[in-house]
Amino acid sequence: MLTVGSVVLGVSDVRRAAAFWGEALGYVPREEIEDDWVVLVPAAGHGVQVALGRSMTPVQERPRVHLDLYAGDAADQAAEVERLVGLGARRVAWDLAADDADFLVLADPEGNRFCVIDTGRH
Numbered sequence: 001m002l003t004v005g006s007v008v009l010g011v012s013d014v015r016r017a018a019a020f021w022g023e024a025l026g027y028v029p030r031e032e033i034e035d036d037w038v039v040l041v042p043a044a045g046h047g048v049q050v051a052l053g054r055s056m057t058p059v060q061e062r063p064r065v066h067l068d069l070y071a072g073d074a075a076d077q078a079a080e081v082e083r084l085v086g087l088g089a090r091r092v093a094w095d096l097a098a099d100d101a102d103f104l105v106l107a108d109p110e111g112n113r114f115c116v117i118d119t120g121r122h
Contacts, residue, residue, distance in 0.1 A: 002069040002080055004048050005117060006039065010055025010064030014038055017052045025050065063113045068103070073120030081106065081116050 011017035018038050021027060027040035027050060036054040041047075055064050071077035081104055085091065092113055094105040103115040 002071060002116070004067060005070035005119070006049040006051045006068040008051040008053060008066055008068060010062070011052050012055065014052050014054050021050055021052065066112070067114040069114060069116050070119045071116055074118045076120075077104065077116055077118040084116070 009017070009021075014035060014037065015033055018029060018033050018040060021040055022029070025040070026043050028043045030039040030041045030049070038052050040050045040052065051068075055062065069080070071080045081089075081091075084106055088109040089106040092105040092107050097103065097105070102118045102121045105113055105115055107113050
């Protein structure tokens with residue numbers, strides 16, 4: 001079964017966005033804020049994370065917002081990807097992914113991109 005793990009937002013200024021979203025949602029940085037990346041978590045403990053990554057590309061070219069769907073391990077990830085493809089998703093080649101990336105990029109039937117993450121590697 002998949003769950004929403006993080007909502008990822010592309011931003012031009014990570015620190016400014018972290019300040020805004022932290023205040024807006026009552027979230028805090030999970031780790032030290034970097035110039036190009038931060039993950040915000042609910043200060044109260046439970047809830048979906050909001051990750052902010054610096055985006056230097058137009059919205060149309062690379063999605064600035066997408067869902068990360070968490071799978072339990074590599075086998076679960078593979079099964080969920082196949083299930084989602086069976087429902088009408090398609091695989092997307094993602095040139096920014098490292099060869100050993102823990103995620104696979106898919107697109108829904110409308111073309112909206114999202115990731116399925118192998119959380120067993122963490």
